Amino acid sequence: MDNSWKIREITIPNRVVVAPMAGVSNSAFRVVCKEFGAGLVVCEMISDHGIIYRNKKTMSMMQVDPSEHPMSIQIFGGTEDTLLQAAQYIDQHTDADIIDINMGCPVPKVTKTDAGSKWLLDANKIYQMVHKVVQNVSKPVTVKMRLGWDTKHIFAVENALAAQEAGASMLAMHGRTRKQMYQGQADWETLHDVAQALDIPFVANGDITTPELAKKALDEIGATAVMVGRAALGNPWELKDMVHYLETGEKLPPQTVRERVETAKHQLDGLVELKGEKIAVPEFRQQAAYYLKGIPRSARTRAKINEVWTRQEVFDLLDDFVDEYEKHQAKRAQRRTVNE
16 A cells, blocks of 8 residues: 655655654654654754854754655744745755744744744734745745644634645644643644645644554544654654554554664664764663653663763663563563463
């Protein structure tokens, strides 16, 4: 079954897109997501000012690994001019396939600069902003937004149509308002209304955490694809499972704890290569916590990882944990056999 679709001339091989997550969606994470089958990956959002002022950290965020394609770089900003300058830089100086404009970030430090979700209060502004970028870059332009600012200001269909009319090649929408942040339930009904109104590909985001929910979202919302965020943290296997389920209707067996730990090590390897050990190891601590989350007796290992500073120390702690875990499981199985 062919699940591919297009963002203008760019073919996306399947229906699973990984959301841009601040502090997470660097090249090392995106490469792992691609290896586990993600159709499209998006770089964590980048500030227009960071690009304009050639901030060293910002510039390094735009590195693209050859194995990531198709991929998209997401930018945010508060004015047409600064956003356009940033978009033109990405267009001319990076290997990104797609430029994505963030109109959904709910974080106050972003919205108070008139960026992110602040755009959702004015469909005309959305039109002008997207139109200006589309007219002045050659790569396809996509937009990510939320339902609205708060329950009194939900202009989801109107805002989506404004982006489409302005020339966006795809629209992704998170089914929550800015006020909700990540609380409460995503509103799939409003996402369905948006999907019905649009002619361009529509990607649904929010509460899509399992293969079954991915299928349900595609069916009920009528979306072209689904966008997965937090469900992929420490568990990129979920992406592979989703892609497989959408193609075959069958679920894959879950990863073993050993396989999960090997994936974590692989991600840390990529991060060290990207940023050097000094930055990568402390940055990886949060990721390690996600990889170990829900595994019995892992709290001590998580705490120890927070105290070490080299890749090898992290690897040793993870290897020791897996050995202990497997021994413990073997003993339990043995006891069960005896009791039976």
